[in-house]
Amino acid sequence: MFKTSGKSLSLQYKTQLDNSESVHNADFTMHRANCNICMEESKQCHCDPINIEGTNVDAEHDTKANCSFTHAVINMVGMLIGLGQLSTPYTLEQGGWASSFLLIGLGVVCAYSSHLLGKCLEKNPKLRSYVDIGGQAFGAKGRFLAATFIYMEIFMVLVAYTISLHDNLITIFLGTHMRLHLAKLSTAQLLSIGAVLIALPSLWLRDLSSISFLSTCGILMSLVIFVSLAYTAIFGGVQFHHRIPVLHLHNIPLIFGINISSYGGHIVFPNLHKSMKDPSKFTKVSIVSFTIVIAFYTAMGFMGSKMFGPNVDSQVTLSMPRKQIVTKIVLWATVLNPMTKYALGFAPFAIQLEHRLPSSMSKRTKMIIRGSVGSFLLLVILTLALSVPYFEHVLCLTGSLLCVALCLIFPCAFYMKICWGQISKPLLLLNLSIITFGLLLGVVGTISTSKLLVKHFQPAQSA
Template sequence: MATGEWMTVGVFGEEISKGKSISIIESTKDLESLDDEEKDVDTNKSSFLHAVINMVGMLIGLGQLSTPYALENGGWASAFMLVGLGAACAYTSHLLGKCLQKSPKSRDYKDIGHHAFGTNGRIIAITFIYLEIFMALVSYTISLHDNLATVFLGVDLNSSWAHLTTSQFLAVIAVLVALPSLWLRNLSSISFLSVAGILMSFLIFIMVACTGIFGGVSASHDIPVLKIRNVPAISGLYIFSFAGHIVFPNIYTAMKDPSKFTKVSIVSFSLVTTLYTSLAFMGAKLFGPQVSSQITLSMPQTHILTKIALWATVLTPMTKYALEFTPFAIQLEQNLPHAMKSRTRTIVRGTIGSILLLIILVLALCVPYFEHVLSLTGSLVSVGICIVFPCAFYTKIFWRQIGRPLLILNLILITFGVVMGAFGTVSSSKSLLRSLQRAHTS
């Protein structure tokens, strides 16, 4: 990740958001002027409303597809966990803002980790950040594959020469179409992809709602009260839905009035939690035990609403690759020799990005189990980034000032996060291994 001054280029020409649905690009300067080390960037241009839009847009993404599946498999009482995690993540977002206020030199998540625990804190933060991005991209590619298979259901492409099924072949084509976006150096072009991703996410929600109203599907299914055995696995799905803390420091530093960051967090998480809970109950009531891990795959296949939702889901991952790769690209270009020509830099970063994306494609095709990979990502990585680390960072930084009630609350959240992450990781790993074994034997 880049160091020094940071720039956020916006959804409306001011910031780009980075994450599952909207990406905030972390950069010391535009990639086109990376060699100009003296260029200063004014980042404090984001209003309260703009900050809320960025945070809400960043949080809404891949996780929304799985909330109905999680609620159906966990029972309606698990909605309290969903709401509770939303509240906890809003609180830890507030803690990150306090850490940044305490240390004005800190500009991003890894800087906070460094301020709290030195070099080890920075290394751990960077490791988890890149691991979450990588695993999220694998989940996006699995979603792309699954929804393409439904969009082109009944289509038979002769891809036996490549030893691929039709759905796998379509996924390969889609990734190859998205591949050139990794070669973009103009942040304005990448900003367009960010806006497209936001619109696709909202379109999916609207289409699911319209299916219940106009699609001929009756919301008549009963939701079980609680399936305690499934709670560890679905906890990973729930926490992934709120994973976005790696970019919250950038929203904070881009605000005109950072003192309002806590209000931004409260408003944003309230809106997103309401949307997730509504979608979860709506999907579970509409499709019951047959609800898919991706709500779009449960919708009536012949209905026009479904086709719109499916295409929106297909296009969403294709808008994410360049956005998610940008932090790697920035770090990579800054590590290249300064004497290297601009064209050579572009070739190096584009080539490495293409190789990484192809590796992600292969992994996604080998492990096509969306809910298990998403749950594993949430339990193994996201719970640390969203709950454990912010509480630990804040406690360490404010150790001499923190009151007993707040200390107890932070320790409870750290313990809860570690326990939830451990049980969720074990549960989702076992489910993933069982699915792989069944696929191998069949």
């Protein structure tokens, strides 16, 4: 990902808890002061503002919404570039070069839906988050539905990151043998458990600047991955001789789910809108940012598929030449990247959990509760990742079941509800078409991926 660090990152974090990438990227942090994900019926959110370094977040938001156009573009690009950089070559090879039109088309539609979120925010300046928009459109049910999908997406993306960590650790320590007499675990499982346990203390962090530092490390790891892949393509001695097939129509549901998850940054777009000096330029920011990301993903897809052909892995880093030093660097970067995501991914839930605890509790007790709950959830994520070690299927299921709703269906539905009566018939037809398209491919992708997962598990159970 590409995003500024240092003082500018620290200031940005005061209003957004670090505008991180999304699983959906995401990058993960939804609303920086997302303590306002309230689910009480028919009530506006009245969460206590979170103080960062003695500063009121809401006041900071009003007085220091100083994100320039360029900074906003950098942040949005950073939110969008995540696991998609690993999976795009695989999707292009599986779908054929004609599937690149789906990759590009989804990017265009997601840029349009981000524009709709901006329009909803302009309609009511009091709205601050994705959940607020859902509440404005459909009341308490809209808030609850949006919050539920957001937390589910965060959870599933963390599972996908953990699977990525597991797969790359196996490659790094290929040939290594470890044993634990107390449990029948493989070497790969022991390595993954060890890595997650190393990252576990980060869930006990309450200081937001520390979490911001972890995000900066994650950004650097993403940069290392990109530079290493580019270096391998140019100087690594890998020939671009593989022929990309035209189209594999039967793989489109799988391709759709993975591709839509690559553009999953919408849950933090409202926060970016609120951080801008001139929010009226948000649509231009979306256009420029998605153009950059679409070009990046398309280039990565063609480069990876031409380099490795049918042998390209669902994570392109696993297809790189094993003996080269640059490969070891990119593998370690891919392992370290997920380890920086856990605290960021858990932050919105932790803030909400702490807000709901009785005010009579001491800070120490609250820290123990939130840390214990976070540790338990991380162990659940680890267990699920080791039980379902199919990166592409988990990513596709996340995209088809969750990202399609958060990136396509909900923004269009919220916009039509909030701005009903001011929408022209062509625009209404466009939004309805996007919702129908999203529902159709989402259902087909979810069913198709579920069947593939069942097929993978059946041989294992029969054996």
